[in-house]
Amino acid sequence: MFAVIQTGGKQYNVTENDTLKVEKLENAVGDKVKFDVLLISDGTKTVAGTPTVKTAEVVAEVLAHGKGDKIVVYKYKPKKNERKKQGHRQPWTEIKIVSIVM
DSSP: OEEEEEETTEEEEEETTOEEEEEOOSOOTTOEEEEEEEEEEOSSOEEEOSSSOSSOEEEEEEEEEEEOOOEEEEEEETTTTEEEEEEEOOEEEEEEEEEEEO
16 A cells, blocks of 8 residues: 655655655654645555545654755856855654555
8 A cells, every 4th residue: 555645845655664754844753743645545446636635644653853965055156256155954854654544
């Protein structure tokens, strides 16, 4: 059984016991989180939502929070003495899919 969930403006194809990193969630480590289900399938029957499947539910557990690798943003305009160096580390949350209910 698999489902397509949406969080952080992105869609993820998940099955039970999957671990994945998603955009930062405001939940504490150990909390259970429910996600919007866009599509769900058990191998024989597939249900697509409009926009979500009301009867389906995906529950995940928050494992950890962190930040990604640093990305350097450098803006430069020639002959104008304009330079701007900036760094960015994208925050993420690691989750484990506990259950998928159709």
